Amino acid sequence: xxxxxxxxxxxxxxxxxxxxEASLYLNKLANRYQPVRKVQAILAPGMVSLQTLSLQIxxxxxxLAAQNCHWQDYGSYTGEVSPTQxxxxxDYVIIGHSERRYVFNETDKIIAQKVAxxxxxxxxxxxxxxETELERRDGETKAAIYDQLAAGLSQVSAEDIxxxxxxxxxxxxxxxxxxxxxxxxxxxxxxxxLIRKHIARRYDAQTxxxxxxxxxxxxxxxxxxxxxxxxxxxxxxxGNASLIADQFCAILEIAKGVKNER
Ligand code: 13P
Numbered sequence: 001x002x003x004x005x006x007x008x009x010x011x012x013x014x015x016x017x018x019x020x021e022a023s024l025y026l027n028k029l030a031n032r033y034q035p036v037r038k039v040q041a042i043l044a045p046g047m048v049s050l051q052t053l054s055l056q057i058x059x060x061x062x063x064l065a066a067q068n069c070h071w072q073d074y075g076s077y078t079g080e081v082s083p084t085q086x087x088x089x090x091d092y093v094i095i096g097h098s099e100r101r102y103v104f105n106e107t108d109k110i111i112a113q114k115v116a117x118x119x120x121x122x123x124x125x126x127x128x129x130x131e132t133e134l135e136r137r138d139g140e141t142k143a144a145i146y147d148q149l150a151a152g153l154s155q156v157s158a159e160d161i162x163x164x165x166x167x168x169x170x171x172x173x174x175x176x177x178x179x180x181x182x183x184x185x186x187x188x189x190x191x192x193x194l195i196r197k198h199i200a201r202r203y204d205a206q207t208x209x210x211x212x213x214x215x216x217x218x219x220x221x222x223x224x225x226x227x228x229x230x231x232x233x234x235x236x237x238x239g240n241a242s243l244i245a246d247q248f249c250a251i252l253e254i255a256k257g258v259k260n261e262r
Contacts, residue, residue, distance in 0.1 A: 005212050007228065008165065008235030009255050010042040010065060010126070011242030012094065012216075022049035026056055028245045033252055035061045038259045040235075041252050044094055047081050054089035065092035065126065068100060071113035073121065083121035092124045094237075096152055098171045102132075108151030116155040119163055126165045126214070126237070127152045129195075133172035133179075142194055149198050161203050165212045166195055167237045173217025175240045182218040185230045192232040221250040228258040 017025065022045045033041065044065040045053055054064055066086050070077055073084040083093065095118060096111040106114075111127070118125040129152065131144040149166070156164060168191050173183045192213045200208035215227050216237030227236060235255070242248045 003209065005210065005234045007039045007255050007259050008042060008212060008214055009039060009248075009252055010044060010092075010094075010167075010214070010235065010237045011248050012044045012067065012097075012237055012239050013046065013243060014067065014099070014239060015046060016243055017045060017049060019049040019052040022046075023052055023056060025245050026053055026062070029249055030058060030061060032245075032249050033061060036256050036259070039252065039255045042092055044092075047086070050086060050089040063092060064090040065094055066090045066123075067094050067097065069093050069095075069114060069118065069123075071110060071117045073117070083117050083123055087121045087123055090123065092126055092165075093118045094167075095125045095127050096148070097128045098130055098132075098169060098174065102171070108148065111148075111152050112154045115152055115164070119156065119160050124163055124165060126167050128167045128169050128216070128237070130169040130171050130173075130217075136170070136172060141191065145191060145194050146198055149195065150202070153202065158203055158207075161199070161207055162210060165214065167214040167216055168192065168195065169216035169237060175218045180218055182223060183215070185226060188215050188227070188233060189230050192230070196232065219251070221247050221254065224251045224254045225258055228255055 042063045042065050044067050069083040070080040073082050095114045100106045115125045115127055129145055129148040131141045135141060135144045170183050174180055195213055196208040199211055212234040213232060214235040214237050215233050219227055219236050219238050220241040224236060
């Protein structure tokens with residue numbers, strides 16, 4: 001099955017790099033990476049680096065994503081950052097990452113509100129979903145995926161669903177989690193089918209075909225090609241391996257190659 005969907009390669013730096021370090025990284029990457037239309041390279045630095053990088057970045061080469069945002073545009077929420085505050089810096093925002101769900105107790109309701117807030121502010125939400133190790137062991141992967149999708153998209157209308165990207169990140173495959181192991185291509189292909197099935201039911205078949213679905217969890221330059229070749233997978237959300245500019249650049253080059261073969 002071929003399609004016209006773009007490939008998204010996203011570096012999620014999580015809570016790493018000062019603005020100075022982030023700037024040096026971008027400088028290094030920008031000198032090496034030649035963009036192509038079909039591959040969208042995205043950097044997701046910490047909030048404190050967004051302004052610096054947004055002034056430095058060539059938006060035809062890279063785009064920026066925030067790793068989180070609040071669900072209100074303004075207000076009395078000490079320590080929080082709203083989509084309205086960051087929308088001049090970024091085009092994308094990661095919502096519902098498992099570290100937000102399980103370390104910061106974000107509920108499905110909060111995540112739904114954040115997805116809506118991103119869209120309202122003209123940002124593309126990258127909605128992360130994925131089952132835990134326990135859910136997987138109990139045979140509840142399908143239920144977990146459907147529940148997170150139903151809740152996360154509950155405020156997204158048929159007119160807006162084309163503004164959403166879905167990232168499948170099984171919690172047990174994220175490298176920083178204890179005992180993490182990479183997901184198998186077969187498992188990932190199954191889950192992307194489930195996601196498209198859910199989207200087809202909730203919206204329609206064309207929407208399900210068009211929506212971009214990314215994979216994240218222990219991806220590195222040696223495994224990227226394999227993951228990008230999985231039917232229905234349109235890109236990668238990379239944590240640890242994206243902290244090394246050379247490695248991230250290598251993955252971007254791999255994505256260009258895989259896209260050309262399709
Ligand atoms: P790793 O690539 O370190 O497993 O992290 C995945 C992730 O959480 C990206 O959002």
